[in-house]
Amino acid sequence: MDNKLNADPAELAKFSDLAHRWWDPESEFRPLHQINPLRLSWIDGLAKLSGKQVLDIGCGGGILSDSMARQGATVTGIDLSVKALRVAQLHALEVGTPNLSFREISAEDMAREQPAAFDVVTCMEMLEHxxxxxxxxxxxxALVKPGGWVFFSTINRNPKSFLFAIVGAEYVLNLLPRGTHEYAKLxxxxxxxxxxxxxxxxxxxTRGMAYNPLTRRYWLNDDTSVNYLLATRKPA
Incomplete structure (x- = not known):
């Protein structure tokens, strides 16, 4: 591994401390459980996951990785949080998810090791950390094959996103642990x-994601002012 990892030790510690709660749908990770069907449907609608080799970067406890494997893909999830990876591996064993493996490695190191090895690469809710x-x-x-898909999701940086994604989600609605997001990193x-x-x-x-706190419902739309998703392809 590189001596200089592209990772913030404080960010890794933050998610490691919560690792045991990843698969509790009523925990701090409830939003991830709620948006996962939306993300999965969007990715699968464009890239047709069944039979594909998929890499999930910043997989955490494996919520998206697991669902993509259940959609018929062969999935590798990578992260730098050892605790989160252990939780992901344990859950996959417990529920018997096929064709799913996890590794502690950075995206950059993985790219050097396995260039152009994957049909689909996902990097969701990770870039802002x-x-x-x-x-x-x-x-x-570097990791995706020519003609392959790369999917990103992250949070916009503007006054509205500060109000909704940080103040609203972390301090008012308590959807996320306080300190989950730093405005400057959005x-x-x-x-x-x-x-x-x-x-x-x-x-x-490009898709946006909206949330109604009264119905506790998420949906995809065209408003990218707060949460948004990008689908990209590498030219064949």
């Missing part, structure tokens, strides 16, 4: 788009 998101995007591009769609272009990834689709 690393010091150098452009480096991760570049690694995603990424505008234009910034993520430029990282993708620099990494030779072509933008295919």
């Amino acid at each position: 690393v010091p150098d998101p452009a480096s991760v995007v570049k690694a995603c591009s 990424i505008r769609p234009s910034e993520l788009g430029s990282y993708c272009r620099a990494a030779a990834l072509e933008l295919q689709q």
Whole structure:
């Protein structure tokens, strides 16, 4: 592994401390459980997961990894939180999810080890937690086969996202643990788009994600002002 990992030790510690709660749908990770069917349906609708080799970067406790494997993909989940990976592995064993494995390795190191090895690469809710998101995007591009798909989701940086994603979600509605997101690390769609272009990834689709606190329901829409998702492809 690199001596200089593209990871923030404080961020890793934060998620490690919560690792045992990943698979509790009423825990701090409830939003991830609620949005996972939306993410899975969107990814599968574009990339047709069945039979594909998939890499899930920043997989955490494996919520998305597990569901993609159950959709028929062969999935490798990678993360730098050992505790989260142990939880992911234990859950996969307990429920018997097929074709699913996990590794403690960075995206950059994985790219050097297995270039152009995957049909689909996902990097969801992860870029806003690393010091150098452009480096991760570049690694995603290196990891995917020509013609393959790379999916990102993250949070916009503007006054509305500060109000909704940080103040609202963490302090008012208690949807997420306080301190989950730092405003300065949030990424505008234009910034993520430029990282993708620099990494030779072509933008295919942009979606926003909305939440109604009264019905506790999430849905995808065209409003990228807070949470948003990007689908990109590497030219064949």
